[in-house]
Amino acid sequence: MAGKQDKEAAKQAKREKRAASKARRxxxxxxxxxxxxxxxxxxxxLLGSFLVVAGVIFGVGFLFDAQWILLPLGxxxxxxxxxIIFGRRVQxxxxxxxxxxxxxxxxxxxxxxxxxxxxxxxxxxxxLDAVHRVLGAPGVILVAEGAPHRVKNLLxxxxxxxxxxxxxxxxxxxxxxxxxxETPLRRLGPKLMKLPxxxxxxxxxxxxAKLAALGNRGGAAMPKGPVPQGAKMRNVQRTIRRx
Numbered sequence: 001m002a003g004k005q006d007k008e009a010a011k012q013a014k015r016e017k018r019a020a021s022k023a024r025r026x027x028x029x030x031x032x033x034x035x036x037x038x039x040x041x042x043x044x045x046l047l048g049s050f051l052v053v054a055g056v057i058f059g060v061g062f063l064f065d066a067q068w069i070l071l072p073l074g075x076x077x078x079x080x081x082x083x084i085i086f087g088r089r090v091q092x093x094x095x096x097x098x099x100x101x102x103x104x105x106x107x108x109x110x111x112x113x114x115x116x117x118x119x120x121x122x123x124x125x126x127x128l129d130a131v132h133r134v135l136g137a138p139g140v141i142l143v144a145e146g147a148p149h150r151v152k153n154l155l156x157x158x159x160x161x162x163x164x165x166x167x168x169x170x171x172x173x174x175x176x177x178x179x180x181x182e183t184p185l186r187r188l189g190p191k192l193m194k195l196p197x198x199x200x201x202x203x204x205x206x207x208x209a210k211l212a213a214l215g216n217r218g219g220a221a222m223p224k225g226p227v228p229q230g231a232k233m234r235n236v237q238r239t240i241r242r243x
Contacts, residue, residue, distance in 0.1 A: 035090050042089060046082040054078035095186040102128035104185055105145035105176040109134060112189045115201065117208050123158045125150055131158045135208050138195035139170035143188070151175060165210050170198050 036042050057074030061067035098104040106120040109132055117135040124130040129146025131154045140162055144151035155173050162171055172195060175182045183191050199207070 031090055032086070035086070035093060038093050039089055042086070045085050045089065049081040049085045050078035052078075053081040092186065099178075099185045102130075102146070105143055105188065106130065106132050108176075108185055108188050109143060112192070114193070115204070116192070117204065119211075122214070123154045125154070129154060131155055133158070133162070133211070134192065135204050135211070136192070137197040137199050137201075137204065138172060138192070139198050140166055140207070140211075141172045141174060141192060141195070143174045143176060145176045148175065148177065148179060148182070161214055162211065165214065166207060169207060170196075 054071075054074035054077070057070050057077060058067050061070030061074075095108070098107060106118075109116070109118045110120070112118075115136060119133045119135075121130045122133045125146070127147065127150065129150045130144070131151065132143045132145075134141040134143060142155055142158055142162070144155050146154075152175075155175070159171055159173065174188070174191060176185055176188055178184055
């Protein structure tokens with residue numbers, strides 16, 4: 001009986017794995033079709049990167065009379081190069097569409113890789129300016145998005161609140177935007193990754209528990225993710241004020 005149940009469980013696991021793999025392939029295909037519509041240079045870039053890498057490997061093999069032995073490796077590396085190029089161009093398109101939209105910085109923070117603890121919209125205004133709090137190895141990072149003359153005040157107030165609890169822990173401020181002294185949306189992740197590593201994981205966890213008591217100021221004021229282009233901001237703001 002137990003053996004039969006184990007076989008059924010194994011079959012179910014295989015079916016789920018196949019279904020998940022099929023879903024991923026479907027997502028990649030949809031992403032490819034969408035990117036191809038947006039990016040007319042996509043196919044030339046992918047084909048060019050594949051041919052260049054495969055050609056270089058084949059050429060190296062030719063010099064040592066081993067071109068046919070190295071050809072499979074060249075094909076694999078060429079496909080890998082094309083995949084990397086595809087991912088980067090998709091990312092560039094996504095960030096360019098989100099750039100400048102309210103909620104874009106919070107969305108970008110939630111999609112960062114690594115051990116980051118993100119609390120969106122710890123402070124906000126009804127004009128959809130916001131400050132997000134990020135905890136990680138550098139310490140506390142306050143990320144602001146919105147009109148520069150408004151977010152500066154938000155940042156100052158939030159830094160004072162945080163400083164009362166974190167003691168000597170470093171606090172960094174980042175303003176997302178395309179102006180002087182600001183960080184473009186697409187560079188937000190790399191910017192945070194370049195900050196010095198000051199804390200260990202256990203210290204970050206302790207810091208998170210300590211800051212949890214702060215709560216949010218206007219935390220419900222920001223949408224989840226970038227506001228779509230063409231959305232009527234007056235309607236969004238009216239909804240915020242009613243909350």
